[in-house]
Structure formats: structure tokens, C-alpha cells
Amino acid sequence: MENKIALITGATSGIGKACALTLAKMGFDIIATGRRSDRLDELGKELEAGARFLPLVFDVRDREKVAEILGNLPADWSAVDVLINNAGNAHGMDPIQTGSLDDWDAMMDINVKGLLYVSKAIIPGMTARKSGTIINIGSIAGKEVYPNGNVYCGSKHAVDAITKGMRIDLNPFGIKVIGIHPGLVETEFSLVRFKGDDKRAETVYQGFEPLVAQDIAEIVEFVVSRPAHVVLADIVVLPTAQASATLVNKNPTK
Structure with missing residues (x-):
């Protein structure tokens, strides 16, 4: 029996990379997408020996390129069994009145439209085969709104709503649709949000033990290994120190 195929967007770092490595160990063939070809090359070298690997370099914001590729x-790669819409970002943390239009465009284009472009390309194959699993990586910001989160929270609320809509529309085809909504995960996320400000990014994860990318990958591993009649539809996962989007029990000595 041929291995199943998993397509993971934003696989060059963080949660996407951890998911690719974990699913390869499970025996999946891996299609990994990202904007950085060197990072995809590195990922290919780290994958489980013998795992088939197809790296695809493109930006999910590029509608034509997504459709073309x-x-x-x-x-032998076209029957995607598992789609993980992981590519996403946060830019800036300004109040709405001083927010950057460029930052807003980046978040809506990647977090929302990019997810839709990729899904549009893959879903028809799943509906034709009447099988498949779609995992959309959301955020606690898709469940709550916090100060200065405005547009980022809006984009992740959209991901949550789209996930629910997908689940309804794809229900007749037996396709599983799952939303995973992490709280604070220590990745490159804050470095991007604060535009390379290392010191500011580091403070986000100080004083407590945050989640790491592998924590999310292990949830993905559990989700995709459930029997056909079981779907974990909506998952919120937080570090123990975090009670809500903004409430984190920090110990400055840690």
C-alpha cells in the first residue's frame, strides 16, 4: 500500500516544520511549501530516511502561482490525503488608529486569502475521492480579541469561521476538517510580529514555559491517526501558565 501524502504550508520553520518531520516519521510522503528554498532544502535533509519529499517554493499570497503549482x-503526488494550512503571520501590534495598511494587507493576504487559495487547489481532489483531512492552524486570537490585536485577531477569527464553514460544506464527502488554535508557542512568530526586534520578541516567552512547535505537531499526529469515524473538530491548546489570550502567569526568575 502506498504511503499517504501530506501537504504542509509554511513548512520552513516552527509548527510547519515540526509537522513535516513528525508526519514523515509516521510514514507520510511530504509536500512542503514555503518561500525560502534553502530552508526547504534543510528540511529535506532532516526528514526520516526514505521519506519521499517534494519541496515547493511559492508564496501562498500569490493566487496565480498557487493555482499553477x-x-x-x-x-504520483496529486492525491493529497492531509492538508495542513499552517502558513500565517502577525505584523505589528498597533492600536487600530495607527495601524499600518501594509501590515494589515500582509496578515489578511497570508492568514486568510492564502489559506483559501491553497484549499481551493486541493479540495476538489478530496471531494472526488470522498476522503481527506484538512487541518487549519488558527490561534487563541481566533477565539478572543485582545488590545492591539485588532486585524490579526480578525484574520484568525476568519480562519475559525472558514474552518467551520469547510466542515459543513465538506461533510457530505466524508472529509475531516479540524481547527487547532494554539496559545503562546515559542517560534519565529514574535520576531516577525516585532519586525526583527530580538529583545522585544524574547520578552514574550520569558517568565514561563511556553508551548513549542513539537507540542502542536504531536497533536497533529494524534488527530491524523484517529479512526475514520472520529474527528477532533476544534482544539484550543495553551501552555499551563496561560489562561486566556492575555492572562499569563509569569515568574520573572524563569
Whole structure:
């Protein structure tokens, strides 16, 4: 029996990379997408020995490129069993009145439209086969709104709503649709949000033990290994120190 195929967006770092490594160990063939070809090359070298690997370099914001590349996958890669929409970002943390239009565009284009472009390319194959699993990586920001989170929270609320809509529309085809909504995960996320400000990014994760990318990958591992009749539809996962989007029990000595 041929291995199942998993397509993971934003696989060059963080949660996406951890998911690729974990699913490869489970025996999945891996299609990994990202904007940084060197990072994809590194990922390929780290994968489980013998795992089939197809790296695809593109930006999920590029509607035409997404359709061109994913619409023309090699025949032996075209039947995607698991789609993980992981690519996403946060830019800036300004109040709405001083927010940057460029930052807003980046968040809506990647977090929302990019997810839709990739899903549009992959879902028809799943509906034709009447099987598949779609995992959308959301955020606690898709469940709560916090000060200065405005547009980022809006984009992640959209991911949550789209996930629920997908689950309804794809229910007749037996396709599993799952939303995973992490709280604070120590990745490159804050470094991007604060535009390379290392010191500011580091303070986000100080004083407590945050989640790490592998924690989310292990949830993905559990989700995709459930029997056909079981779907963990909506998962919120937080570090123990975090009670809500903004309430974190920090010990400055840690």
C-alpha cells in the first residue's frame, strides 16, 4: 500500500516544520511549501530516511502561482490525503488608529486569502475521492480579541469561521476538517510580529514555559491517526501558565 501524502504550508520553520518531520516519521510522503528554498532544502535533509519529499517554493499570497503549482502536481503526488494550512503571520501590534495598511494587507493576504487559495487547489481532489483531512492552524486570537490585536485577531477569527464553514460544506464527502488554535508557542512568530526586534520578541516567552512547535505537531499526529469515524473538530491548546489570550502567569526568575 502506498504511503499517504501530506501537504504542509509554511513548512520552513516552527509548527510547519515540526509537522513535516513528525508526519514523515509516521510514514507520510511530504509536500512542503514555503518561500525560502534553502530552508526547504534543510528540511529535506532532516526528514526520516526514505521519506519521499517534494519541496515547493511559492508564496501562498500569490493566487496565480498557487493555482499553477498545486494545479499541476506530478501524478504520483496529486492525491493529497492531509492538508495542513499552517502558513500565517502577525505584523505589528498597533492600536487600530495607527495601524499600518501594509501590515494589515500582509496578515489578511497570508492568514486568510492564502489559506483559501491553497484549499481551493486541493479540495476538489478530496471531494472526488470522498476522503481527506484538512487541518487549519488558527490561534487563541481566533477565539478572543485582545488590545492591539485588532486585524490579526480578525484574520484568525476568519480562519475559525472558514474552518467551520469547510466542515459543513465538506461533510457530505466524508472529509475531516479540524481547527487547532494554539496559545503562546515559542517560534519565529514574535520576531516577525516585532519586525526583527530580538529583545522585544524574547520578552514574550520569558517568565514561563511556553508551548513549542513539537507540542502542536504531536497533536497533529494524534488527530491524523484517529479512526475514520472520529474527528477532533476544534482544539484550543495553551501552555499551563496561560489562561486566556492575555492572562499569563509569569515568574520573572524563569
